[in-house]
Amino acid sequence: DAMVIQNPRYxxxxxxxxVTLSCSQTLNHNVMYWYQQKSSQAxxxxxxxxxxxxxxxxxxxxxFQSRRPNTSFCFLDIRSPGxxxxxxxxxxxxxxxxxxxxxFGPGTRLTVL
Amino acid sequence: AQKVTQAQTxxxxxxxxxxxxxxxxxxxxxxxxxxxxxxxxxxELVFLIRxxxxxxxxxxxxxxxxxxxxxxxxxxxxxxASQVVDxxxxxxxxxxxxxxxxxxFGPGTRLSVLx
Numbered sequence: 001d002a003m004v005i006q007n008p009r010y011x012x013x014x015x016x017x018x019v020t021l022s023c024s025q026t027l028n029h030n031v032m033y034w035y036q037q038k039s040s041q042a043x044x045x046x047x048x049x050x051x052x053x054x055x056x057x058x059x060x061x062x063x064f065q066s067r068r069p070n071t072s073f074c075f076l077d078i079r080s081p082g083x084x085x086x087x088x089x090x091x092x093x094x095x096x097x098x099x100x101x102x103x104f105g106p107g108t109r110l111t112v113l
Numbered sequence: 114a115q116k117v118t119q120a121q122t123x124x125x126x127x128x129x130x131x132x133x134x135x136x137x138x139x140x141x142x143x144x145x146x147x148x149x150x151x152x153x154x155x156x157e158l159v160f161l162i163r164x165x166x167x168x169x170x171x172x173x174x175x176x177x178x179x180x181x182x183x184x185x186x187x188x189x190x191x192x193x194a195s196q197v198v199d200x201x202x203x204x205x206x207x208x209x210x211x212x213x214x215x216x217x218f219g220p221g222t223r224l225s226v227l228x
Contacts, residue, residue: 033215042204042218043158088156098215099146099208104158 003027004105006091012111013081021076021108023091032074033102034066035090043090048098049074078110086112115140117207117219125225126195134190134222136205142166144210147181147188152221153201164188195226 004025013019023032031050035043047056049068063085065077078085088107094100116139126132138147149161162172164181172179176193192199205219 040221042220045215048215090156090158092158097210099210101148101160101163102216103160104150106155106157109156 004091004093004103006089006105006108008108009106010109010111012113013078014113015083016080019078019081019110021078021089021091021110023074023076023105024072025091025093025105026072027093027095027103028071029093029095029103030071031094031096031098031100032068033092033094034064034074034076035092036085037088037090037107039087046076081110081112083112086110115142115145115207115209115212115217117205117217119203119205119219119222121222122220123223123225125227127227128197129194131191131193132195132224132226134192134203134205134224136188136190136219138186138188138205138207140186140207140209140212142209142212146208146210148206148208148216149179149188149190150204150206151201152204158204161190192224195224197226197228200224200226 007022033048034046037043045057046060063079068074088109090107091105092102094102118137145166147164151159169181178191180189202221202223204221206216208216
């Protein structure tokens with residue numbers, strides 16, 4: 001089945017220790033998104049790639065970076081995680097534009113000690 | 114700016130009751146898309162429906178139905194004969210074709226269906 005896969009499902013890191021979350025998709029979609037979702041809140045868009053074109057949200061901290069080496073994979077790098085970065089990180093894909101349906105992966109729950 | 118309001122923060126119903134989740138949106142665009150997603154305790158956002166602004170027909174899918182009314186800028190979601198497995202957070206979202214760049218999610222409604 002075509003899907004969006006996120007690894008790992010749970011990630012524990014230490015304060016200030018870099019961490020990378022990964023996302024892959026078999027849908028062959030052009031657009032990939034990273035969202036941050038904190039408890040009892042709606043997902044908040046961090047950035048997205050339209051093909052190789054990177055689009056950063058204005059309020060995404062510099063501490064968050066992303067890479068998309070090919071169509072199938074996208075990575076979220078948190079350079080120096082703080083306690084406030086503990087959250088669920090959701091990857092999503094859509095076929096072309098933001099008006100297309102976004103399909104989400106299961107998420108990675110990040111804990112910062 | 115585009116905006117989505119889900120006034121009901123939490124709803125509790127007893128199994129087999131019908132329940133309606135409200136969604137009100139604001140947009141200046143004439144072409145836009147509305148979505149509903151379900152987020153069960155496992156955390157994955159599950160797509161339920163996408164509706165464009167030119168299609169005001171109500172939709173029914175099994176126990177789920179959606180009522181889109183442009184006159185009141187609402188896109189409400191009804192679950193008929195609710196089941197415990199319907200317990201989740203439900204998000205309404207809006208995407209504009211011409212002005213906005215991305216999805217805007219509402220704050221979500223937490224639905225608890227009690228046995």
